[in-house]
Amino acid sequence: MTTIAPPAPALATRDRTSVEHSAIPWYLWAVAFASTSVIIGVTWDISWHRTIGRDTFWTAAHLAIYLGGAVAGLSCGWLVLATTFTGTERDKTASVSFWGFRGPLGAWVCIWGSFAMITSGPLDDWWHNAYGLDVEILSPPHMVLAAGILAIQIGAMLMALARQNNAPEGARGPQFLFVYAAGVLILMLATLGTEYITFPNDQHGTLFFLVSALIFPFVLVGLARSTRFGWGATGAATIYMGVTVIMIWVLQLFEARPMLAPILRQVDHMVPPAFPILLVIPAAAVDLLMTRMPGGARRLRQWGTAMIAGVVLMLVLGVVQWYFAEFLLSEGARTFVFAADQWDYNSSPGAWQYEFWSEPVTLAGAGWTALVTVMSASAGLWWGNWMKRVRR
Structure with a gap:
């Protein structure tokens, strides 16, 4: 059987276009x-x-x-x-x-x-x-x-x-x-979402899991579906954690003093953000599940895989962050690396700094979290499929 090659000018144009889009x-x-x-x-x-x-x-x-x-x-x-x-x-x-x-x-x-x-x-x-x-x-x-x-x-x-x-x-x-x-x-x-998910004191409560379920399955499932990079969700989670950690370490190097009353605690350097959520571990689980799905998978399989990926994400996040939050409230985390127990100058010192601020997530809260997770992951799949078609 004879294979007919495309005309040389057309081939050259296609190659030039590919090189231009690669840059x-x-x-x-x-x-x-x-x-x-x-x-x-x-x-x-x-x-x-x-x-x-x-x-x-x-x-x-x-x-x-x-x-x-x-x-x-x-x-x-x-x-x-x-x-x-x-x-x-x-x-x-x-x-x-x-x-x-x-x-x-x-x-x-x-x-x-x-x-x-x-x-x-x-x-x-x-x-x-x-x-x-x-x-x-x-x-x-x-x-x-x-x-x-x-x-x-x-x-x-x-x-x-x-x-x-x-x-x-x-x-x-x-x-x-x-x-x-x-x-x-x-x-x-x-x-x-700082007021709901950032501080370790919030990370045992129902609201933390609900807000996390609203954000992370949507973004990570959509990203894993749309990127051509095999570990897209993991890479994005690494960027999120990396930039936050760098800001934590850099800000602590600069001396600063409060200038506006009421001053309720002594602060001698820039107060850094809280240590980031350990998102890279659940993101890796999402990548492992989503990359196993063939590009031409039927719609039912796509939705099923996305929902499973979202639920696995929240289960892994729940286990990992549950124990990490306890560590961040302990004395061992009060170091330059983890920057725990650093608070606003206008907040009164007290035992609240080392306690969880709400009751642990309840069975009903876990059920609502699962529902939000499934909806968020499904929306993320739709978003990811749309992003795969973006050309302009």
């Missing part, structure tokens, strides 16, 4: 930098408030946050203008149209996020001047800021995802960038 363009590096700058700034800003108190708007932490927003908005705005007015026909075909302008889907999401972040800045400053300190992390201005930050993280993911899906199977650069962006997204979601 990482400057604007992907720009949005990766932007998402990193934002999450570092957010972590730093929370530490600033816990250590020093409310300060001027022009703190270094705020500048890092808004630098990330500006870089994402400007780089993606330039990309949209370049695609619209000077892009090739292929560039325009691989883009999304909005108000007559054309650009990648992720770029539009980043631009919206940048506008939301910039809007939240003066709104937050006015809020503090009018109402004083925040009682909770999620004040109205912070919710606008959080929406903008999430949009930039998701936009960065979508831009890396489109690059991955258009690149050859062996192109590692776009795959790693997608996993990195997903890890930063997990860190942002965990930061938004």
Whole structure:
């Protein structure tokens, strides 16, 4: 039997296109930098408030946050203008149209996020001047800021995802960038859930398991389904833990003093975030289950595998974090590495620091957690299948 080779020009064009999609363009590096700058700034800003108190708007932490927003908005705005007015026909075909302008889907999401972040800045400053300190992390201005930050993280993911899906199977650069962006997204979601899942004192209660079931099966199952990197969920969980641990270790190196009353405990350095959840272990279980599913598996098998992966994730997370939380409340964790027992300057010292703040999860709580887990994992599978088709 004779095999007919494609014409040489067509073959050369296809090879050139594959090489182009394997490379990482400057604007992907720009949005990766932007998402990193934002999450570092957010972590730093929370530490600033816990250590020093409310300060001027022009703190270094705020500048890092808004630098990330500006870089994402400007780089993606330039990309949209370049695609619209000077892009090739292929560039325009691989883009999304909005108000007559054309650009990648992720770029539009980043631009919206940048506008939301910039809007939240003066709104937050006015809020503090009018109402004083925040009682909770999620004040109205912070919710606008959080929406903008999430949009930039998701936009960065979508831009890396489109690059991955258009690149050859062996192109590692776009795959790693997608996993990195997903890890930063997990860190942002965990930061938004600080009041429910971050402190070890909460990690025996029903609310911890419910919020974890809402977030982690959705993100990790979706990521494991959509990435071409065999250990995508594990890689993203490693990024989440790694960035958090680095911030913990770096922040403790800087001396700082409270500047706003009431000062109820002595603080002499930046208060770091709590040690991250040991997410890498349950994430590895998700990867092991999801990668065994064939690409062309029937829908029923897909849903069944995703639900099992979500339940296994929460079971492993529950066992691992249950005992790790007990360790973090013990004297052995009060070291530079684990940074346990470090609290806000305006919190009164007491026995509450070493105790769990709620009753252990009940049987009814476990049942609700299982239901939320199944729904979250199912939504994650749908999201992952959608992400596998993203090309623009």
